[in-house]
Amino acid sequence: MKVRAATARNSPLIVGASYEGTIAAFKYDGTRRWKNPLSGFMVHDLWCADITGDGNDEILVANADGTLYCLNLRGVVQWSFRQNDAPMYAVCVVHDAPGTPYVVCGGYDLNIYYLTAEGTLVKTIASSTYGKEKAYGSMHGHLPPNGTHIANFLRPVKVGGVEKLAVHGVMNNMQMPGYLHLFDVLADLPSLSRKCGMVVGDFRALDPDGDGTDEILMGSSKNRDQGRAIRYDIASDKNTVLDISKTRKLNAACGAGYRLPQTELLKNGSGGTQYAIFYGSNILLAPADLDGDKTEALTCRYAFNDMCKDSEGRFILASAQSGGSCIHLIDPRQSNWKADYENLTPPGKIEAILANTAAARQQLETFKKPSYERDPVPVYFMTEGTRGVEKLADSLMKKYDHMVFLNQARCNAELRDWRTDIDNEYYREKKHRKKEYTLTQQGVLDTLLPAYEGAPGIQFWGGHGNDPYFYNPETLKKVIDGAQGKKTVITWPEMSDYSENLTYLVDNLFDPVATHAKGKNATLFLRNKNIYWQGNVYQAAWKKLLSGEFAEVAVPSMEETSDKTMDLSIAGRLGLWASGAVDHWGTRCATDNPSFDRLRQISKQCLPNHFLRMLVYHLSSGAQYLNNHPVDQEYLSIYWELVAKGALYIPKREEIVSFSPVHLSMIEPDMDYMNDGTGVKWTTFWDEYVEKGEPMVFNRMNGSWPGAPVVEWDFSKYAAGTLDRRQNFLPSYSNGMVLITPPQEGVFAELNPPRGRLVDHLHPLYRDIMKEYITDGKKYYSADGTKTYSAETYYKQVEADIQSAANQLPLTVSGDVAWVCAQTSPTHLRLTLIDGGYLNPSDQTVTIHFNSVTPRKITDVLNKLRVSVNNATATATVDVPCGLFRFLDIELMEML
Template identity: 25%
Template sequence: MRNKLIILVIVLFSISCAAQNFSTDGNGIRNSVIANVNGKQVIYLSELDGVISSYTISGEKLWSVPSEKKAVLFEIIAVDVDNDANEDVIAASANGTIYCYGSNGKLLWKFTPDVKVRFSEVAVVNNGKLQIFVGGNNYKLYELDSKGKLVSTTPIKGVVRKIEAGNFMDVNKQSLFLYTYNHDKFRWEFMGFLNSETKEVIKSVTINDKRLNELRKAMVTDVSIADINGDNKDDVLFFGDVSWVPLVLAVDGDFNVITKFKGSRKEVQRYAHAQGTFLAKKHEIMLQYGGILFVLNSKGELIGKSGERYGKMVYSDFVLEPKSNQLIAAGEVDGGNSVYFYNLNKKDWWKKAQKRQGRMQEVAENLDKLYEQTLNFKLPSYQKKSDKEWVMITSKKIDSKVKRLKGGDIKFVIQKAPKEGTDRSHLVAKIGKSALKKDKRGNYKSTREEIVQMARDYEAQGQPFTFWAGHGNDPFYIQIETLEKILEVAPKTCYGFVYAEMDKVDDPRVIHFVKEYMPRLAKAIRKNNRAKLYFRYKNMFWAATSHLPLWKEMFFSGKYNDILAPASEDTSNRIQDLNLAGRVGMFSGGYVNDFTMRLIDDNPTSWRPLSPGGQNSISPYLRQGVVMAAYGARYGVVANNNFTEDPGLNILFALMKSGVLPVVEKEDIQSIGSWHLIKNVDEHLIHSVDTHHNLKQYKKDDDNAVFSVGQMHWAGTSVPEHDFSNAALGVEYRWLNYMPIMPYGMVPVAPIESDKLVTKQNKPYFVSNAKVGFVNGKKVEANQFGSTITKTVKEGAKKLPILVEGASWSAIKIDKNHTRIILVDPGYINPQKREVVVKFQHRKPKSAIDILSNETVEIKNNTSKIVVPAGSIRFIDVAY
């Protein structure tokens, strides 16, 4: 009886001592780890761009260390490095450095190799002495000692996906688990266990091992090490998904599958974030997959679950706090800075309803305020309503409050994707058997007559529509004769056709499309003067690939400027800033009359397995759309994102329909400082970036380019100072750069033939081929050309009427005496309040006012200091 009372007291004490949720004073949390310091548990946290901090479990901040050079901080681990009985923290930064901070926050050492590396993983083996193993994208496994000195370098196959230490083979001796990739999201190049002393392979498994067939197809987003089967040896636990279905798989040291859980189709969630861990005291496994939290036994059998598909509170990371037996959820994938606790001693602990707090609650309140103010906005007397309408290709429903706004017009257009099953023998006769290739994701069952009838029905209903008509996998979803007929039967409601990822200039299907389809489509479209062709391309297509001869003929010849509406395809893209600058160059240079924003749930996927999805906040998509609209994007390809909360994109639509966000004409953009002109674009550089699924492309001089470190294996890395993105647009690391801060104004990218236009505008420019620069017609290495970029953009910035520091921005002429400044928090999934400085140059303003709050903005010495709320936007009208 006495023992039972003691147990009861202990349980009640642990429940009563359960920690309370808290918010940090930092920004978006990416990683968390528990450490022992001075006999107590602390939590080390890392932020997306490299900050590391330490907090007590009760939420007291102990210390914080800022980023030395911003880049994604991929992993932190806790280990006693200096042998003082306190666990320190080792961090693997994509800026190419391994950092070790003492438990007091002081830097103990750092390791930077003699070549640029995108480090992503760190692990520590302790068999009587510490062996620190780190790796990244350059096919090497580095061993460091406890003082950060290089001990050995071992060649490995593939790009490091995971390194972990554990007692995999022997209960008394640790070894190393190494997991590498050659593809950006699936399969593996090497998976096996290494002897930490000799670095020899103890055991490995090939990609063709049937036991792991499920794992070969999985996108693995988290890996954990624990003794799952109770044999006192460590096992490897994989968390991820197969075709959007959640998957948990554990293997032992012999690669036998000892645990497996696969969800049902009822739990499918597109781009859901999968994170999990082993709950040692309960001998259970937890998995968060998107909006659902699963609890499994050690065999993978379901014990319980909570949440719902596309539900709320998608966390960045989980860590177990063993002393009080609590599960800690750290940060939200939208950029949250809060820490949430689940008490594992409680029955059905997974059902606890967490209340959002901290940064993401702040963002939600900021957006509610923005929406409310926008709904009450009336056009000022000096602003004329545009004759042009916004065109949003979306099935999103518009709020009735938005419908009542009168400052602008929006046409909402649906998108359908029928696949035509018509015979292709005539195409085969022209371009060969490649014409028979089809997209495996599609069901080619529609006849020409059925597709045309769809268009005819939409015309009768007055329903505006587009068809997704082709893809790099198959440019002929719908054949040209069918497209012509669609345009004929639906002249009022057909808003055009969408094409995606057709970048390959040597593909005979693509060549046929450009040479044969485009002239016929242009002729057919011009009969109704309404439809557009929306081309979605990723990587650096709009800044570089589009300058290859085939695409240059199409996009820069002027033959199709009235029907083209270039869009981005941002799945697994690291260089959105280049695509933005490229499309602004096309628009402002007169090569196209319109361009397109794309706001879709796969946009936050820079490196898919390591880019959390499932953002609940509309903030990143909203701000991304506003920046593009502020530089001329009047069209939008906007898919449903099931994770986002209301009012969602109604905020964007309200900004458009109220006139707060005006339809922008190219001649009204007042924030273009200088230009970057492309001459004889470097095809090899383009190919290395466009081949984004291939991770094995590392070269020591990848950073010596004007458009540098853009390949997939560099995702998350820091951008060199000489690089165009950094020097001209203020982009510090390659992750999600939809909203560059543009410290010298926008710097559009256009072909060399724009030199006369740019000179006429009195704008300075510099010239490159994307790899090297040109000075007086001679090639200059990129790392030397950076000074030319800096000199040019600074010269251009001095000529601007307005210059902004600290936000993504645009300045738009409203009339001859009024300019609208649009200020946007640039942190895509790292929102935070921004202290912004606006400088007025050459022309002294009479006044400045926030057009939504009606606050007067103080102007002192031709300068204003303005706060942009976290995750939000401000609109300032300047009167002269």
């Protein structure tokens, strides 16, 4: 994920950090010298410098576990520094006037630290003593304190030949640009503080003219429409900007995606200097004045996780973002280097992923759905791009009735004059900055109703979290009626409100439209964020949805960007579905799915293998509504064929036999839990949430914990098997999926709700074995409501029951895979196994543990190979190929 060049007396080395946090050193011929797994958690920053004066660099590692590690060039830890659990985020080395080196580090505890070469603390500087940032907005009255920040970057900068410390401080990882502060070494206060013009994702100090004063090159951490490389000239205090989005040829070459420009110097053909800007899958070769019209764009098939330049002028690229496993070298001194870059095809895991996918596609050609399996359920492809694969999409739609490709309808918002009918000022005044409010009600109908022609239905946005009221509710009702029975999906993205205003919104928008939609083949697709389906939805405002009153029309889905709780959201959506509160659930793949840390949006995965495996997991868990952004549809369309032919079995809820008999029921959520789970963009909540906060059932969800370890008592750890707060789209749940549901028993349960009882919707095996625990997200509660239990201790009982109850399931699976098991006939189970490395795929070996069933035979439905069973241990060992999945048909000795 990260690469640096290290200097050694004998030979230079390349140092890299893997996704798993392993540090490794390589010679330039590709030979690995050593590797050190360190803590096993994410590396946020690397710095190589000789701080001992022996001619060999030390390697300084800022780790998400809160530790700064110092390694020598043999990979041995020399010392470590740790003040608390807050992730360490930035590190560098600066020198005072006599030349004494100091290690400077900082993280999410809002301080920066000066250390000696031996790791002894010399000085602590709190950001509150000089910070200028001010929080804004409401966030329901819960904002971080003003004047604090984290050290986004720490870097040495020379001014007039004298080394200074540059600190880029931020308090929000997406919507505030932060400040650049310049300090004299060891000074308490900065000599310069300057507001930046954008969210910064890359920061380098370079001296192109050799005058002893550096220029600071910064890269944005944004989507294409805000892609910028900025040069700040310290001497003149001026910025020069290359706006990639506004240079037509660059915008066209770079395409969509979230990424950050990384800039280095490069000699041009005439001996002068130009800038090499690594931007996703592109290298932009810009002149000294950063004129976009004079900038050359090179395009590769893949984007890479990181870039640095060594002392010889070679560019070192970290692995491809799509799951790569290689470090790449580019030598601009070679005449053919540009062509080599544009034709670069990574070996290793990328090669394996492509080969494995091709093999699966070939095997699929001869697949025939077993006669004992029922007909597939319908799947709604709501926003699927078909460019380049139109023939395949058309053939699948014509041949298979359950393949439903909807038209994605686009429509301006309704004129705002009707909004005087909105009695709530908060919602009446809301406006989405990307939406034009130009249409009358008839204009809306004239735009949307023709979109039904020639299609089974349409999908369109009814609103957004920034303004849920794109249209008068009466207009939406007329659209539903105008569909004349064709499918209508109305999407509301990014709904996150949990204030007192929510009741008005639900009562006056969602409830009336949902009521009208019943029986009319219409769906309200609620594409929410963060902890919505295991938090917000349990507020009183949503009582009708929770009761099951809108089960046929409400579809919970997620926009999982910025948060780090994917392992929880799947349990929340499945819990609502299994309970009967909703009859369907949905999912979404978009280019910023990997953007759990918006300060480092390395989200230009050109090979959407991570999408493929997440979709296989969610579909095999029963999802039927898909809201995907196209990336490489030729590659991804294999999942269309898997669904069409029935190789990928999409179960009904009563067929799934991999739910844990233990479930967690949510009551009205505690406000500390809500604030923690929704404060994902603010980076400065450390003091309040960690040092003073009470341990919670769900922890470390706010913006202060990217990549950090989850605590032992966290549901994510003991139930889902999650180790860190990162991109856990493919959790293991080795004892079965632990559902998060509405309360079923005791004083918190609704009496006779329309949805019925949880067990009435599940497989019959669950009827007498379910066990319920109750929480508000912070504490556990007794069923009668008279007692509460601490998350820090009570989890042991919950964990023990989950482990014990797993023996009542037909089977469980251990290993780094996501898995689902469903009954397909009285004597057959379908087990789906998915490589669990979302962005770090790998060959996986897993163990199937047979508990309450005895298998007669196990067959891979694609390659037809048999899997042997160890009868003595009642287990089977299965290999899952890198970046892929296995679909196993398990024939049982007796009926289940």
